[in-house]
Amino acid sequence: MQNFNFTPLKMPPDVASLRRAVRSFLDTELAELKAVDKAQSWAGYSADFSRKLASKGWVGMTWPKALGGSEASALHRYVVIEELLAAGAPVAAHWIADRQSGTLLVRYASEAVQQRFVPAMARGEMFFCIGMSEPNSGSDLASIKTKAHRVDGGWVINGSKLWTTNAHRSQIMIALVRTTAQGQARHAGLSQFIIDLSSEGVKINSIADHLGARHFGEIFFDNVFVSDDMLLGAEGDGWNQVNSELALERSGPERYLSSYRLFAELLESLDGECDDATTQTIGEISADLWTLRQMSMSIAGQLAEGSEPSLEASMVKDLGACFEQNLPHSVQAGIGASIPSDRDSDLSETLSYLLMASPAFSLRGGTREILRGIIARGLGLK
């Protein structure tokens, strides 16, 4: 049987000073942010905040200096993002660019293309979204229909993308599209393209979610031309590229901290005093959270050393999503003796928001069922 590697990570010795610097920046920048807005976690959007964060050098930290990064280690970036999430900073605008698109460009794009995009991403001025899901393709991503066909000097793209996070608030999309018709091998013939969303033939609509918030949208491509150098990586290699990209984003702190602000509000409202049942709930949540952080950090350490623990990453994402989703229910169930029931309190408002927002936690970036399928394959069951 396969053994899962969760060797504990010892962080680099200088992370404490970096952590202090980030906290001091956030103390100032988030002073006026309401509790319920902090609870939006990495769905909270503020282009202004992203620019300020970038001016501190905390966007695109690991990218080459020549492209506006600071060539920091992945573990230093890890410390910055866990601090941002724990504090409830509105990171959504630059999140995708920082987490995956920039790294993808650094890895696959030509130098000219890198120069065109990456420095602006590192300045927190150019935001990216990822075009994956389509009206009839969700978990079954290989069934996508949007296609690109070759023309003189480039490609022409037709089709549509749906449920794209920040579609209407990003300048650029990296889209997975079909470059050859689907044949026997379902995963063949897919390629990734960089698409400037201001191009002719692009139409974008934002979509309201069940809370009335507009964080995702739909995009239509009607004969959209992209030049040859906008093909990212190798033609037909899109499936592999997307999967290694997904593996990198399955184990980060955003996979278990999405509800953390509710726990922070709970502790603040109790101010050190509570009944036994609530004390136990706090203990249980703390044990789960500490364990998830150890798991997430272990994978960060392995990634930094160049290995790709994709099975372990899927485990963290599934366990983390279950934890994030259970947390609001545990708090709700315990309201009473010690947990105040005042509906106008920050705690109550944060709870309402997270009860409603949390179903998405086990959908985004690969559903629970898909992740468990990946783990089952790793166990040799498929």
Next chain:
Amino acid sequence: MTQQQQLLEETVSGLFAEMVVPMGRELDIDSDWKTLTQLGIDNIFVGEDEGGFAGSWQDARIVFYHAGRNALALPICETIVAKKLLLDANIELPKGPLTIATAIGSRLEPCADGDGYAFSGSLKAVAWGRISSAIVTACRHHDKDYLLVLSSADGVSSGGRANEAGEPRDNLDFNSAKVLAVSQFDGAEQALWGKAALMRTAQISGALDAALEMSVTHVKGREQFGRPLAKFQAIQQQLAMLAEECAAVNCAAQAAALAEDLGNSRFEIAAAKLRANRSVGSATSIAHQVHGAIGVTGEYNLHRFTQRLWAWRSEFGNDRFWAENLGRQVLAVKDGGLWAHITALSDNHAQQ
């Protein structure tokens, strides 16, 4: 893992696998114990010049894990922890299997003849109590904490039903029994309890992995409806959840062992034992469910692991004990809450 740790792992995993006690066989403590001690497995923490391994908690975790993974029916883990406590307290190590226990209503007083100390108190459900030669326990006396060693033979047996896996859990009463050794030791009881909880956490991790391995092997081989159980999505999803529990507990045990090596591990051990306890219910139920009736058959081995998991969940702190302990620790953090606390812990580790 260091080269030395890999060597230790190979040694103990092979050795423990050969010591499996089949149904109906009486435990042959003497011969198996001799094998273990000849190889010095009980001396993980003992210095190299005294024939030991000069090891760490991360090394000991490897032994605990494989003891759990093989359902080893010997007090090797308890002996290792007992010896570590005695080494920390500068007490000479007694011979033979040792165990650890906390006492109820205990009292320490100078012996009537003025030579040494006498101990009175009840030790409940002592792991391998009567099989062990000596018991390490803690006691408070004149507002000071003491660690002391009792001879098991001085204890009056007052029952003590074996645990779910049939491992001895003896009640022993001591009535002015002369202690073999005693040393003042600040926080003796917490130290004993914490180290023992870390030990059980790593054992739980090993037993969980064994239950997962048996489950995976079973569903690949067993066919129903014309195909292996492994091919059913319902089974795949269940085993993925079991694997996640195994991974979480394994990670928690390793991280707690590292924390114990680096010093203050009050938080980490509480969190790790609680996480391990919380995995037991769902993990054992999945392992049994995918096995069907075969899993509850006496001659099939799954129960050796699940029974230990049910037992170990209660031992050295059940869910409630550690949840309250950890909850109180978190509530006591003044500024920044849980986040400030756990990041400070790992940042301090980074600087060591």
